[in-house]
Amino acid sequence: MPNTPRLNDIIDQVTSYHPEADVDLIKKAYVYSAKVHAGQVRKTGEPYLIHPLAVAGILAELHLDEASVCTGLLHDTVEDTLATLAEIDDLFGGDIAHLVDGVTKLSQIQFQTSEEKLAENFRKMVVAMARDIRVLLVKLADRLHNMRTLGAMKPDKQERIARETMDIYAPLANRLGISWLKIELEDLSFRYLRPDEYRDLAEKLGKTKREREKFIDDVSDMITKALEKSGMTGFEVSGRPKHLWSAHKKMVTKKIPFEEIHDLIAFRVLVENVGQCYETLGHIHAIWRPIPGRFKDYIAMPKPNGYQSLHTTVIGPKAERIEIQIRTREMHEVAEQGIAAHWAYKEQGGSNGKHATLKGDGKQGFKWLRQLMDWQREVKDPTEFLDSVKFDLFADEVFVFTPNGDVLELPRGACPIDFAFAIHTDVGMTCSGAKVNGRMVPLRHVFQSGDTCEIITNKNQKPNKNWLDFVKTSRARTKIRAYIRGVERERSKQIGQQLVEKEFRRFGQSLQKYVKDNSIVQAFQDGKYKTLDEILIAVGYGKLGAQAVAERVLPEEVIKKPQQEPKRRSRLGQLIDRVARRSSSGVQIAGIEDMLVHFARCCAPVKGDPIVGFVTIGRGVTVHRHDCPKVLALDPERRIPVVWESGGTFTRPISIRVVTDDREGMLADLSSAFTRNGVSISEANCRAGNDGHAVNTFKCGIVDLDQLRKVVKTLEGVKGVHSVERARSA
Ligand code: MN
Secondary structure, eight states: OOOOOOHHHHHHHHHHHOTTOOHHHHHHHHHHHHHHTTTOBOTTSSBTTHHHHHHHHHHHHTTOOHHHHHHHHHTTHHHHSSOOHHHHHHHHOHHHHHHHHHHHHHHHOOOOOSSHHHHHHHHHHHHHHOSSHHHHHHHHHHHHHHHHTGGGSOHHHHHHHHHHIIIIIHHHHHHTTOHHHHHHHHHHHHHHHSHHHHHHHHHHHHHTHHHHHHHHHHHHHHHHHHHHHTTOOSOEEEEEEOOHHHHHHHHHHHTOOGGGOOTTEEEEEEESSHHHHHHHHHHHHHHSEEOTTOOEETTTSOOTTOOOOEEEEEEOTTSOEEEEEEEEHHHHHHHHHGGGGGTSOOSSOOSSHHHHHHHTTTTOSOHHHHHHHHHHHHOOSHHHHHHHTOOOSSTTEEEEEOTTSOEEEEETTOOHHHHHHHHOHHHHHTEEEEEETTEEEOTTOOOOTTOBEEEEEOTTOOOOGGGGGTOOOHHHHHHHHHHHHHHHHHHHHHHHHHHHHHHHHHTTOOHHHHHHTTHHHHHTTTSSOOSHHHHHHHHHHTSSOHHHHHHHHSOHHHHHSOOOOOOOOOHHHHHHHHHHHSSOOSEEETTBOSOOEEEOTTTOOOBTBOEEEEEETTTEEEEEETTOHHHHHSOGGGEEOEEEOSSSOOOEEEEEEEEEEOOTTHHHHHHHHHHHTTOOEEEEEEEEOTTSEEEEEEEEEEOBHHHHHHHHHHHHTSTTEEEEEEOSOO
16 A cells, blocks of 8 residues: 655655646645644544545646645545635635535435446446546545555445445546556455455465566566567566456456466557557567457557557467557556546647547547547647536436435436426426526526436426427427327317217207216227227217217117207307317317317407417317417417418308498498408497497408408498498407
8 A cells, every 4th residue: 555645745746747836725725634634533543634645645646736636635624524615715716616516526426336237327427527527536536545445444334335436436447547546446346345356366466476577577578689689779568467356357257267367467568659569569479479369459449548559469488378568658658547648737749649649540439538639739728628628428418416316317408397207207297397406497497417406396287288399308208298198188078078968968868878878888889989088089079970979879769859959059069069060170280180179259360360279178279369368368388379271261250340420221331341242241230329420240250361351441431431340359
């Protein structure tokens, strides 16, 4: 275990790669951390301060900026001491406060990682949460030190933390390409997760150590000699055992005992440039026979995390398999430090061969890393670089928290309604509002990763058709659609029932009776309608006439009996019947077929008028003129767009009010103005006033606005007419 660094070691390290670093800020962070952590003791028995100091040391090893190093010193202050974020902000500025806040939040997430899938989701979430990648690196450094000192914990805690490290943090380190960190986290986790196997393997490796070292020396010598003979200079050859966890994995996946793993040692040749990589490969293949299928060109095709190298396995001097990696020193830096290698403070030459080789890698790999490389070349200031790197590794997903801290993964662009349906169908169905990060937002609000969302429900709330315009999850979409379809069916069923009831009543029969003895359903047994509901819905939709139902269901003698004179029905009832009998109402409703339509009496629309539909529970859609004050006063949620059908004629009743001189023959003149335009009057009402004027109101059937205009014009031409106006209502 590396010794805990002293403050001066850390400052020396930071100034070695960043001479301009704000050393005082680091000292101040140290003093502050020491003050607030004073008296606290770690499980190991050491003063607590050891931990933040060690974390800061790891961050300096990663060559991070002073803000990250200060955050390492301060990372546990808000969580574990009386320090507040405001105080940190005050003393160290917004950047560091933001980082400390990020790390604190990450620490508060509880991982339950029994399933691999779940672990992957959490990994994604951790990355997304850490919008600033430095937050993630501080967290990884924190975890590394905790793993190094895990021995002081109770066994059950050791196991939980090791599991979490293996499932989440080691893969994250790998994703970021920091291989030394990944290796150390894996081996430490291995040690606590499978202590027996770990000890066994470590022992075996220990026993064969001398032998192995001799082998490393021999092989390194042979490679060196071969390369020197060819005239190459400036290369470095090394060999080292693979880490325990990877050896263990090999034994398990290949089902072979320790003795049979021959490529436990990885040899590495570091060279000056890309050309030398391939040259070296050629020389090695000339002395030892390569194993077919084991050569990998990660230079031409870098790994997703940016790793580049040539890998080959050859049959070595003792007929053993030897794995050899060949790469440039710059590639090696990336291999060891990963993402951290790319923003380390570099004093000389920012853009050179490394980027050129990375750039050519075409289709494969993570775009973000290549983007990162490009950005880094363009952006000289490392701080600015980091800002532009608030990248989202998982650009297609957002992670949104429930108020309880659970996390939901949603597609990018998702809104609170998606979130509500993801929680539970009932929550989605009654979703009436949403708070995001404590503030009320519109339901079409687009989430950012890390948002906390609280859904406000109201049991009277119903899904709205407009929601379909902005929901992103298929779950929400499906549920909303199903609901709307259900409402339409229910509405049609009610209408159908009314119509059938009325029809039965004409024959002096009660529908209820035929429902009870199931004879309706039986009468339709051979057709496509299998249930009472289906029959009623078909009637409601106008696919099946109420009369046809009566004829099929009612006994012959009932049908033959002279029918009762139909009672004078309400105008609305007549209208419904008339509309239901017609194949078309003359109006189309956007997106809905087979919908019952009737016309509002309050504004009596005529074909050509701009119109709007209003969904009436149980009565289909009422069509109003678009500026009708009544519809404007109604619930806007229930308004739907409607248009006049282009073909066909459909006469609509309206009223026209004509103010005239009170003279003889006036009514006849007015009537003829109507008939000349092909309009029939259904009712006329004439009232003479005291001022010698008469007010005449005509109810008439109008086909469209054109016809209406003609009538009005003709009326206006009649001698003694003062004004002609279309009445608001029919
Ligand atoms: Mn910590």
